[in-house]
Amino acid sequence: MTSEKLRKIIIYFFLSLWGIIVLFPFYWMIITSVKSYGSYNSEYIPKLFASDPTFGNYVNAFDSTSGSLGRYFVNTIIFTVLTTAMMLVVIVLSAFAFSRLRFKGRDILFTLFLSLMMIPNELVIITNFVTITNWGMRNTFLGLILPSVTSVFYIYLLKENFEQIPDELYKAAKVDGTSDLKYLTRVMIPICQPTIITIIILKVIECWNSYVWPRLITDDRSYFLVSNGIQEIRENGFGRENIPAMMAAVVVISIPLVILFLIFHKKIMAGVSRGGTKG
């Protein structure tokens, strides 16, 4: 079976080739970030290895006078935690109402919710920008957070999961005199924990990478998130030629999500294939 063997070799070759294309930018940012400013600029032909690795660039990257990367980092963490927490409250309450409570117009309302999924963000962002500006919320965390605390898709995802919990459980709880809110927090949320964790992870990734809305709504550097921060560093920080320091900043920004991914890659990939999109 030599032709079969040859086929396997070709397949592994091309898969490895794509693997290299995917991984190389990561390798390149790390290797560049540990080259000193002097040695990077003296390499007319870039070297694939750092002959004299240094961590000085990382110290530079966090130096508040040049980049305030630490600030951007803290801002992004605050933004991510608050947005995700507020969104969870909103979507859990809605998903509960749609899956367990009976009321007039429920199905029509849910269809209306679903139809909102088709509206592209680009259409509504113009008015949202004007709204937040009129509310005087530019350069505030509230202005950054408010437009993204609801997600129809996650309401849908959670509602589907809530509905799988047998009705008998709910009726039994009612007989015992358990309130709806207590039933929701003590029974439904624990049972649906896997879905909720998936939603949290996907939302954290989305928050960490968000760029367009923060760019529109903040022009004060002390409210920048990491995406805007990196753009600011590229255009004004460190001096345009200090590539190693820029790469150190890029590594620092990329690390949290890569760690998250290494821990949760199964969950993330399963969650994304259930309906996440990007691009």
Add this chain to the structure above:
Amino acid sequence: MRKDQLKPWLYLLPSLIFLGIFMVYPLFDVFVYSFEEGYNSASQTSTGIGWFNYSYVLHDPFFLQALKNTFIIVIITVPVSTGVALLISLGLNSIKKLKDLFQTIFFLPYVTNTLAVGLVFMIMFKKTPYTDGFVNLILSAFGVSPIDFIEGPYWAKIFVMCFYTIWIVMPFKILILTSALASVDETYYKAARVDGTSKLRIFTSITLPMISPMIFYLVITGFIGAFKAYSDEVAVFGTDLNAAGMNTIVGYVYDMLYGDSGGYPSYASAAALILFSIVLTITVINLLISKKTSFK
């Protein structure tokens, strides 16, 4: 209203408020903006109602450039990324060793910060007085003289832009296609093998028809995503996309809204609605084609 009729609405209140303010109201408002002529954001007044904003946008050379760039991105990246993702998924599906490792590595770009990694691409492709950059180093091995991909000729910039876009969108497509391929019923293949059907024939008669709904899904979402390209371009070419000649329609919308060229929500709205109608038309065409040719 009775108490138990009121309660569901209390639970729904937060999402109704947020969706109302930030989704439903803006949806109507964007139409209003787009027809208000001479809108002044300081005094919030306009001089009249009409099609002027649309005609302004459609005659703006920056918009036409953005339109051209966007269409090039769509036409190149959607077929190439879907095709390559299909080949990679077929490869992944036919191996056992290292499959999980490859799948995990291939998904990595999905979780990276587009802006941050774009900077790495910029550095790898850029030619400066100090260095020709990594990509030119490889090209020189093939006897190609150095090219500045970031500030050089138009085709070179388009190449980097498409390359980076494909790098970003591949993880999602590979993920969807590998799971689609894995879900094809094994008995079809067994039956085909008993009949001695050739590999190519198995692929065109079994595999492709079975996964065609997923391919169409990827093509449709790919078109929508590529038409909304923006962050990837900023990541590689910087915030002043007009100066780089690399602006996209979405970039044009944001430039009209904010920044040095901003303050024109009416032009932004008109451009956004033009984009939306293009995307809607192409999605409808895609759906019609997929209905006709899908095997399910």
